[in-house]
Each structure stands twice: as structure tokens, then as C-alpha cells.
Amino acid sequence: MKRGLLLLAAFLAVVLGAAFQAAPAAAGEVAPKVPIDKTKGDCVLPADEMRRQHMNIVKHRRDATMYQGIRGGKEALEACLTCHAVKGDDGKPVTIQSEKHFCRVCHDYAAVTVDCWACHKSVPEKNPFEQAFRLPGRTMRAEASGLAKYLEGGEK
Amino acid sequence: MSEHKADPTFEAARRRFLQRIAGASALTLAPGVVLYTAGSDEADAKAPGEPLDPKVRWGIVIDTRKCTKECDRCVEACKAENGWDAKPGSRTDVQWIRKVNVKDPKTGFEMSLPVMCQHCANPPCVDVCPTGASMKRADGIVRVNMHICIGCRYCMMACPYKARSFVHEDLPEQNKRFHAPMGKGCVTSCDMCAHRIDVGRIPACVEACDKGAMIFGDLNDPDSEISKFVASFPVQQIRADLGTDNGVRYTRLP
Numbered sequence: 379m380k381r382g383l384l385l386l387a388a389f390l391a392v393v394l395g396a397a398f399q400a401a402p403a404a405a406g407e408v409a410p411k412v413p414i415d416k417t418k419g420d421c422v423l424p425a426d427e428m429r430r431q432h433m434n435i436v437k438h439r440r441d442a443t444m445y446q447g448i449r450g451g452k453e454a455l456e457a458c459l460t461c462h463a464v465k466g467d468d469g470k471p472v473t474i475q476s477e478k479h480f481c482r483v484c485h486d487y488a489a490v491t492v493d494c495w496a497c498h499k500s501v502p503e504k505n506p507f508e509q510a511f512r513l514p515g516r517t518m519r520a521e522a523s524g525l526a527k528y529l530e531g532g533e534k
Numbered sequence: 535m536s537e538h539k540a541d542p543t544f545e546a547a548r549r550r551f552l553q554r555i556a557g558a559s560a561l562t563l564a565p566g567v568v569l570y571t572a573g574s575d576e577a578d579a580k581a582p583g584e585p586l587d588p589k590v591r592w593g594i595v596i597d598t599r600k601c602t603k604e605c606d607r608c609v610e611a612c613k614a615e616n617g618w619d620a621k622p623g624s625r626t627d628v629q630w631i632r633k634v635n636v637k638d639p640k641t642g643f644e645m646s647l648p649v650m651c652q653h654c655a656n657p658p659c660v661d662v663c664p665t666g667a668s669m670k671r672a673d674g675i676v677r678v679n680m681h682i683c684i685g686c687r688y689c690m691m692a693c694p695y696k697a698r699s700f701v702h703e704d705l706p707e708q709n710k711r712f713h714a715p716m717g718k719g720c721v722t723s724c725d726m727c728a729h730r731i732d733v734g735r736i737p738a739c740v741e742a743c744d745k746g747a748m749i750f751g752d753l754n755d756p757d758s759e760i761s762k763f764v765a766s767f768p769v770q771q772i773r774a775d776l777g778t779d780n781g782v783r784y785t786r787l788p
Contacts, residue, residue, distance in 0.1 A: 440681060447585065447671065475707070497710075497715035
């Protein structure tokens with residue numbers, strides 16, 4: 379009897395052990411994969427940690443930018459958008475309206491709504507802070523170009 | 535103690551000096567006449583990725599003697615930079631900066647000046663905000679943290695300068711600006727182009743002004759152009775009687 383119980387226990391251990399091992403693998407096949415361009419470098423954390431931590435990283439960075447003016451780097455939102463951009467049929471990165479957008483790939487699956495894109499732009503801008511509005515030919519400070527105009531006789 | 539304090543100051547001065555050398559540029563005015571400017575169009579600011587410097591107080595001085603009635607380059611630059619567009623006559627559209635034309639009916643004297651968020655040292659909008667969304671950064675920039683703004687509009691009521699607007703509608707994706715998110719149901723206002731200042735550039739309106747009527751800089755740095763200007767001219771604040779101590783100042787007010 380005792381031997382029978384031991385055998386049963388051993389059998390259960392093997393079966394359950396196999397089941398526990400199989401569970402994550404099966405989930406990995408079912409859960410959607412986030413598209414990423416690895417040529418631009420690795421993400422902030424490995425994928426399994428990002429799955430749990432990305433909202434904390436984004437929120438922490440949000441406060442750092444609002445209160446301390448910290449911008450740029452890997453944790454910046456523009457970095458997320460750049461590496462994870464998915465090109466649509468027209469060759470341009472898709473917006474949040476598309477199901478292929480990297481946020482929606484998982485968030486649709488998990489049925490979690492994010493509000494970020496109500497205000498934020500959901501497609502990358504090439505170096506957005508450099509691209510910020512610049513008038514052509516205005517590299518000098520305003521005073522200097524005013525003086526130039528004065529010396530050229532444009533203004534009295 | 536004094537030795538400990540002196541070091542960072544020296545370091546900062548040294549860095550500023552090196553930056554000025556690096557940014558020095560030349561402009562040929564006429565054959566044989568070359569104008570050299572120390573320092574470029576950029577602000578003496580922190581490197582991206584570093585937290586802001588609380589010793590700084592950013593400010594803008596507007597020389598209303600140079601500002602003309604017809605010109606609205608600062609307004610157009612702000613629109614392009616920050617993705618808002620106020621239709622003429624609309625009282626509900628988002629507006630960060632506007633040109634105000636004033637006239638003395640007795641003498642006929644006219645003048646024009648841009649008015650935006652005055653970046654007060656004692657901002658009434660921050661006092662009344664129930665959530666802490668209306669905030670003043672350590673470097674003197676007053677702005678809305680839209681992440682925690684609930685759209686109650688107390689700050690719009692409190693602002694003596696009518697500088698804040700409520701966003702009534704969602705922005706279409708193509709009109710959104712990456713660095714100036716604007717969401718329906720939040721209050722928004724001029725943030726002195728914080729996204730530019732954080733990466734060492736000057737605000738869009740100051741960059742766009744071709745009359746040299748706007749000077750941007752650090753009011754706490756006695757060597758800055760703006761500090762020298764406020765030290766040599768009787769610069770005024772709008773409604774100085776309120777004691778808000780504005781960061782945006784004017785050379786001559788009616």
C-alpha cells in the first residue's frame with residue numbers, strides 16, 4: 379500500500395512537473411509578440427520584465443519629464459515609438475487607429491485600454507526636438523540679424 | 535564650506551565659457567565687415583537627460599518699442615511649433631499667445647505687444663488648482679501637467695492674464711505635435727517651449743522674432759543678456775500691482 383502511494387506520488391510529480399513546464403511555453407505561443415526593430419538596440423529591459431514593468435517605467439519617466447525636464451534616452455516615449463514602429467501598407471508607421479500598432483497588439487489581446495494616445499502622437503517623428511519649428515536661415519540670434527539689416531541700410 | 539560652494543560655480547562658469555566658444559559664429563555683413571557673435575541661438579541650458587537647474591529662472595523681455603502692429607511672427611511660430619490654431623474671433627479655441635494692440639484715445643498713441651503666459655513667480659493658477667496639475671517648475675516655467683489635470687478650469691478663472699485655454703475637441707492625429715500633447719478635457723497654456731529649453735534651444739516665439747524685440751534668458755544669471763537688459767532699462771510687468779512677479783516683462787507698458 380505504502381509502495382503504491384509512493385508510486386502514485388512519483389507519477390503525479392512527473393505529470394504535474396511536465397504540465398508546469400509546458401504552461402509557459404504554451405502561453406508564449408498564444409500571447410502576441412510586440413514588434414521591435416532590434417537593429418536599433420535592445421529594449422530598456424528584457425521582454426518578460428518589460429511585460430510587467432513598462433507601465434511603471436513610462437509613468438516614472440512621465441513625472442521626470444514634467445517636473446525635472448528630463449528628456450531623451452531609452453526611456454523616452456519617442457524611443458518606444460521609434461524602435462517599435464510598424465510600417466503600414468503605405469510604408470509609413472501606422473497610427474493607433476491600426477490594429478498593428480505595437481501598443482494595440484497586446485492591449486487589444488489583454489482588453490486593457492490606454493489613454494496615452496488621446497493626447498500624444500502615436501507615430502514617431504524623426505528626432506522630434508531637432509525637427510521642432512525652425513525658420514530657414516535663422517541661426518543667428520535676433521539681435522545680430524537686426525544689426526545686419528541696419529548696416530545693410532534695410533532699416534533705419 | 536566656502537571652498538565647497540565655489541567649485542560648482544566655477545565649473546558652471548567654465549562650462550558656459552566653453553559652450554560660448556563652441557557656439558561662436560560669424561556673419562558677413564558687408565564685404566570686409568564681419569560680425570562675430572559669442573554664443574549661438576541656443577540657450578545656456580542643461581544637457582538632455584539631466585534634470586533642470588533650480589538656480590535658473592527663465593524669462594522673456596519684450597521690447598515693445600520694436601514690436602509692430604502688423605507683425606505676428608511670434609504667434610505664427612507658436613502655432614506651428616505647438617500645434618494649435620485659434621480661428622479669428624473664436625472665444626473657445628486654444629490660444630497660447632496673442633497680439634494685443636492698445637491705443638490711448640486721448641493722444642492717439644498706439645502700441646502692440648504679444649501676451650502669453652507670464653510665468654509668474656507667485657502664480658495664482660497654481661494656488662487654485664485642486665489636483666496639483668497646474669505647476670511651476672523649479673526653473674520658473676509655469677505649465678499644466680495634463681496627466682493629472684481634471685479640466686475644472688479654476689486656473690483659467692484665476693489667471694489675471696487670460697493665458698490659459700481649455701481644449702474642447704480632440705486633435706486629429708495629423709495635427710498633433712510630438713512634443714506638445716494637447717488632450718480634450720484639459721487646460722493648456724504656453725510652457726515657454728519647455729521641450730526646447732530642456733534640449734538647449736530658445737522658445738519658438740523668440741526665435742521667430744526678426745525685430746529683435748524678444749530676449750530670452752536666465753533672469754538669475756547676472757551675466758545673461760536678459761539680466762543686463764533688465765538692469766539697464768525700466769522694464770515693467772503687466773499688473774505688477776498683483777505681486778505675481780512675472781517672468782515675462784515689457785519695456786514699456788501703457
